[in-house]
Amino acid sequence: MPNWLLPENIADVLPSEARKTEELRRLMLDNFRSYGYELVMPPLLEYVESLLTGAGQDTELRSFKLVDPMSGRMLGLRADMTTQVARIDAHLLNRDSVTRLCYAGSVLHTRPSGLHATREPLQIGAEIYGHAGLEADAEVQELALASLALAGFGADQVRLDLSHVGVLRALLAGDGAAQKDEAALYTLLRAKDTPGLDAISVSYAPATRAALLALPGLYGDIDVLARAREVLPALPGITRALAELAALAGSALGRADVAIDLADLRGYQYESGAMFALYVPGLPNAVARGGRYDHVGEAFGRARPATGFSLDLRELARLLPTAERKHSIRAPWGNAPELREKIAQLRKAGEVVIQSLPGHDNEQDEFECDRVLVLENSNWILKNLG
CATH class of the missing domain: 3.40.50 (Rossmann fold)
Structure with missing residues (x-):
């Protein structure tokens, strides 16, 4: 094998694309700063106990691991920077007030996250810590949409998909049999596998089973929320989740094409509330993802309300036209x-x-x-x- 060949889904970035990527990074970081976000730079690797704590199984499977020759302990190369920033907020800054942090840097994945995706994304993102209200979720969503606008994507080119983990968790809370199958239900719902849901839910309470079978069909425009109120149980957790989705959808109207998908639970193990994904023409995968993750800080001994988003700058830059010389x-x-x-x-x-x-x-x-x-x-x- 020629010694200049690179591993699969790893590539050099040549001058024109590198310039587009760097200009986007500067634009977005400057815009984050205009909102009051402070820049942090977490390390590329750290002990796996810290790096993967509270990150969920998906992140662990995507993380490269190696032995530190100095300490003999296991190190991990970061596959995501959110837990690192949560650690910084919990232990290094240790503020009681609302804290806004942003970051930009390379992450490494053992496998690509989607079709044609790189295993070395250049991740940029922003997080708010310390406020549990929906105002923080709305600000993060606004910031994500503003980032795509800076890249030249207009409101008619961006689709915002909203979901909420609170719907499934409220359904499972009152059904012990369903709780035992939580991981399997998460997988089936993501795949919209109605036959699989039908088979696994035979022993569940009738109301739980009917609601689970309805979730894969609850997707579309904002009118889906009205249908969801009709077919889902009027549990407090579900009522609150649907109200939050309605508010976030309303705040994005005019800035993106808004869609609701109550079965889109990517990040379910990691998130704790409303979630969103942003799509633009030319990419089969979401260009940005965000949501609330209030429980990640618990692993570092200091639980703080938290919400944020991130995107891959390299993937986004490839969609943009080559700049004039x-x-x-x-x-x-x-x-x-x-x-x-x-x-x-x-x-x-x-x-x-x-x-x-x-x-x-x-x-x-x-x-x-x-x-x-x-x-x-x-x-x-x-x-x-x-």
């Missing part, structure tokens, strides 16, 4: 003080100045030299090319 200036190589001073002035003014090394032509993907710096009558002046 930036007009730039070609200059000769030399150490003459007048030449160096002129180049410094141009760069300070925002120009890209590329000095031609002796014996070589310039060849770039991102720059187009449309002007040249030449010496005339002892002065360095710009001349147009072509």
Whole structure:
């Protein structure tokens, strides 16, 4: 095998795409800051006991593990940064007030998360800690939609899918037989496997069974919530979940095409309330996911209400058109003080100045030299090319 081949679903990022990705990262982080979010940088690896605590089985299966030659203990390479940020909030910052944190960095997955997905996403996200009210969920949802708007996706190009783990948990709370099958029910509902649900729920209470069989069909526009109130039991947990979904759907109207799917429970083991996924043209997978996860902090000894979202910048950048090549200036190589001073002035003014090394032509993907710096009558002046 040639030594330059990379593992499956791992790829180099070439100049044009790298520039798009970096510009998106800067735009989004600056926008997070305008909302009051503080940037943190968790480590790429840490002890598995800390990294995977409270993260759920899905994250554990996606995480690379290795032995630390210094301590002999097992380390994990992060597959997600949310639990790391929750640890920072719980132990390093240890604030009593509302805390807004954001982050951006590479994560590694043992397997790709979707069709054509990379195993090395560049994850960016934002989290709010310390507020249990729906206002925090609405702000995070707004911030996620604003991030896609910064990438150039209009309201008519974005679909927001809403779901809520509270519906299933309320159904299971009063049925011991159903509680024993919680993991299997989660899998069947995600697959909308109605025959499987029918078979597994034979021994459940009639009301629980009927509600579980109805969940796969409860998807569509916001009118689904009215149907859900008719066919699902009027349990306090379900009533509250449907009311929260109605409020979040209302806050997104005009900014995205809103859909409800009460069986879409991706992240069920991890989330604790309302969840959302964002879709854009050109990607079969959700481009961003978010939701409430109030219980993650318990693993670090300090439970705090929490909600947030994240997306993969590399996946998003691939959808964007290649940027036009930036007009730039070609200059000769030399150490003459007048030449160096002129180049410094141009760069300070925002120009890209590329000095031609002796014996070589310039060849770039991102720059187009449309002007040249030449010496005339002892002065360095710009001349147009072509």
